[in-house]
Amino acid sequence: IDECENHLACPGQECVNTAGSFRCQPCPDGFRLRQGRCADVDECSGGSPCAPHGRCLNTAGSFLCECQRGYRAAAGATACQDVNECLEGDFCFPHGECVNTAGSFRCLCADGYAGTADGTACTDVDECQEYGAGLCGAQRCENIPGSYRCVPECQPGFRPGDGGDCLDVDECSNGTLCGAHATCHNLPGSFQCACDPGYETARHGHHCV
Incomplete structure (x- = not known):
């Protein structure tokens, strides 16, 4: 029965x-x-308990929250909570500070750096390219990490100095330009090989024969 x-x-x-x-x-x-x-019981039928940042998925005896990007439903939670990305990785390191936002985050970049297109890092700004040749006037603009510097256009045999002037290059410093039978003499913008007694300058080149 x-x-x-x-x-x-x-x-x-x-x-x-x-x-x-x-x-x-x-x-x-x-x-x-x-x-x-x-x-x-279909918990999703009477208005989503996962709103406004998630979609409710009914299961046998319960439900799940399918959260939007940047949100997460913690274990046992019935709503999608904002994820603080700044606590989960060094997204803006080393040239920026991470700031959490609703559903995402942003990087506060240091001077001379800007956020990438996807916003996950701070990259160096090439001021020379962004602001053009007028940035340094008659001098040459050279980009450096986080900034730039103006470098004078030096004649051959001279190199830019830290003070913005042109310094003579000492070609004799490597000790090999004139060979074994000559003495190297540095000159402004150039050098000269003085042959040892019994040797003369070769027709082609700086060495002595």
Whole structure:
């Protein structure tokens, strides 16, 4: 006999027929009695509990939150919370400071640096390219990390100095230009090889024969 055909057999509970008898059992969490049977409650049907930053997905006896990018549902939580990306990685290091925003973050970059197109890092700004040749007037603009410097256009045999002037290049400093049978003499913008006694300057080149 199926005692469960009598809807009064288990008031407020689900009736389960057994051989020669029956038993009453309460509905588990996430289920509701419907026509004598425990049916799943669709938590997503009465307005999403994951809104406004997620989509509700109904499951048997519960639901899941499918969160938007930059949001996460913590274990046991019923809503999508903002992720603080600044606590999860060095996104702006070493040339910027990470600032958390709703659903994302941004980099406060140091002077001379700017955020990349995807906003995850600070890269060097090439001021020479961005502002053009007029940045240094008659001098040459040279980009350096976080800034730039103006370098004088020096004649051959001279190199730019730290003070913005042109310094003579000492060609004799490497000790190999004039060979083994000559003495190297540095000159402004150039050099000269003085041959040892018994040697003369070769017709082609600076060495002595």
